[in-house]
Amino acid sequence: MTERADPGQVDSARAGEAEGQAHALRQVHREAPPRSSAPPDAPDTAPRTAAARLLALLHHRGPLSRSSATSALGLARSAMGTALAELDELGLVRTTTDTTAASGRGRPSPLVVPAPEAPFVVAAVLRPSCLKVTTGTIGAPIAPPRLRSLGARDVEPERLAVVLADQIGHAIRRQDGRDRVCAGIAVAIPGALRERDGFVHSSLCYDWTDVPFGQLMAPLLPNFPLHFDRDSNLTAMAEYRRGAAAGASNALVLTCDGRGIGGALMNAGNLFTGGGHAVEAGHLMVDSRGEPCPCGSRGCLERYADGAALARAAAVPTAGEALRSTTARARRARRHAASVLGSGLAGLATVLDPDRIVLTGFLAGLLAAEPDVLTREIHRGSLLARTRGIQPVPGELAEPMLTGAVDHAFAPLLRDPQRIGPTGR
Ligand SMILES: [Zn+2]
Numbered sequence: 001m002t003e004r005a006d007p008g009q010v011d012s013a014r015a016g017e018a019e020g021q022a023h024a025l026r027q028v029h030r031e032a033p034p035r036s037s038a039p040p041d042a043p044d045t046a047p048r049t050a051a052a053r054l055l056a057l058l059h060h061r062g063p064l065s066r067s068s069a070t071s072a073l074g075l076a077r078s079a080m081g082t083a084l085a086e087l088d089e090l091g092l093v094r095t096t097t098d099t100t101a102a103s104g105r106g107r108p109s110p111l112v113v114p115a116p117e118a119p120f121v122v123a124a125v126l127r128p129s130c131l132k133v134t135t136g137t138i139g140a141p142i143a144p145p146r147l148r149s150l151g152a153r154d155v156e157p158e159r160l161a162v163v164l165a166d167q168i169g170h171a172i173r174r175q176d177g178r179d180r181v182c183a184g185i186a187v188a189i190p191g192a193l194r195e196r197d198g199f200v201h202s203s204l205c206y207d208w209t210d211v212p213f214g215q216l217m218a219p220l221l222p223n224f225p226l227h228f229d230r231d232s233n234l235t236a237m238a239e240y241r242r243g244a245a246a247g248a249s250n251a252l253v254l255t256c257d258g259r260g261i262g263g264a265l266m267n268a269g270n271l272f273t274g275g276g277h278a279v280e281a282g283h284l285m286v287d288s289r290g291e292p293c294p295c296g297s298r299g300c301l302e303r304y305a306d307g308a309a310l311a312r313a314a315a316v317p318t319a320g321e322a323l324r325s326t327t328a329r330a331r332r333a334r335r336h337a338a339s340v341l342g343s344g345l346a347g348l349a350t351v352l353d354p355d356r357i358v359l360t361g362f363l364a365g366l367l368a369a370e371p372d373v374l375t376r377e378i379h380r381g382s383l384l385a386r387t388r389g390i391q392p393v394p395g396e397l398a399e400p401m402l403t404g405a406v407d408h409a410f411a412p413l414l415r416d417p418q419r420i421g422p423t424g425r
Helices: 012-031 050-061 066-073 077-089 157-174 213-220 231-242 307-314 319-324 328-352 362-369 371-381 383-388 400-415
Strands: 093-100 109-114 120-126 130-137 146-149 182-189 192-194 199-203 208-212 226-230 250-256 262-267 270-272 356-361
Touching: 050 066, 050 077, 050 093, 050 109, 050 400, 066 077, 066 109, 077 093, 120 157, 120 231, 120 400, 130 157, 130 400, 146 157, 157 182, 157 213, 182 231, 182 400, 192 226, 199 213, 208 213, 213 226, 226 231, 226 400, 231 250, 231 262, 231 270, 231 356, 231 400, 250 328, 250 362, 307 319, 307 328, 307 362, 319 328, 319 362, 328 362, 328 371, 328 383, 356 362, 362 371, 371 383
Parallel strands: 120 182, 182 226, 250 356
Antiparallel strands: 093 109, 120 130, 130 146, 192 199, 199 208, 250 262, 262 270
């Protein structure tokens, strides 16, 4: 399966073998299960009771008619009534007197909406040179994030914990007076970490090794549940639930905010993590004699295809300028970066067999600039991708990491709404 079967160059026996493989793959592709219309839920958020399932549906889809919620969840009308009463009692959901004719027969149906006093969460993402912090509420788009740039001193672990806690505190205080409680805080971290306590094994962009970041944060925000996850995992889950990866059986999602490339795989609605840190796409070796990488290897994908690498090659200050510049040097640099990204994706596709490849952030910009080069290299380097006819697609969410972090902070409540207690307190 690692063979690059080009019928113009291989002998007839091999060409026949490759065609046989391709035929088998086409069969598999045809027999793949149809897209599910059920609301997607990763296992960590898979709700148990009818009330929990209704709350998760409302969160992921936004306000909807009672009749469409009833049919989406496959509930009897009486079970829906019980679930709505339970969520109303908890101060999480209301049924409005406004009606919609969404029942399919023109009969008006009440709208199910989040309760105004329902809890909020805070989401934060750590980037190489800034922090982004925002709040999220059930079933609503995230608020525009607040940015705080980071100087060289700020990324020292104790200092960054204080800066981040301060920004999160601001976000919580801005909600004061709205009679809501903060149900949790989720922090997206660039690097390999232990999610349950925020212990960062390594974060190359901050030059961190074995940093107990969660332990540093906890005393600064003692009254709130704190959650941590890898930034690329949160991006992939958000694009799967609401964006370009929705409905895919096996979605490979790559992300890049400028420096470094992250990856994640959503397999049948579950995040595939391997031993805990799988799909470190940025450190896939694409040139064994290539440039040294801070990870200790050389020739890693992100040395050639992240925003910083493109800016260097195009001799401009930023990745954005490198994507827009019309100089011959910038065009050459874009084609080269797209070509290397394509061959890296080909390697990943051969190992992981995705039925969709989603590129977010800077990589979506590189895809828009050089779609043909990128797709050609993926197909040239991967029989599986070529047979499937995979075309990489851009992410659909403006802030997938923050959206994923909001979902992550809400996950315990969506799994068990009773944990909030009556009247949301
Ligand atoms: Zn590396």
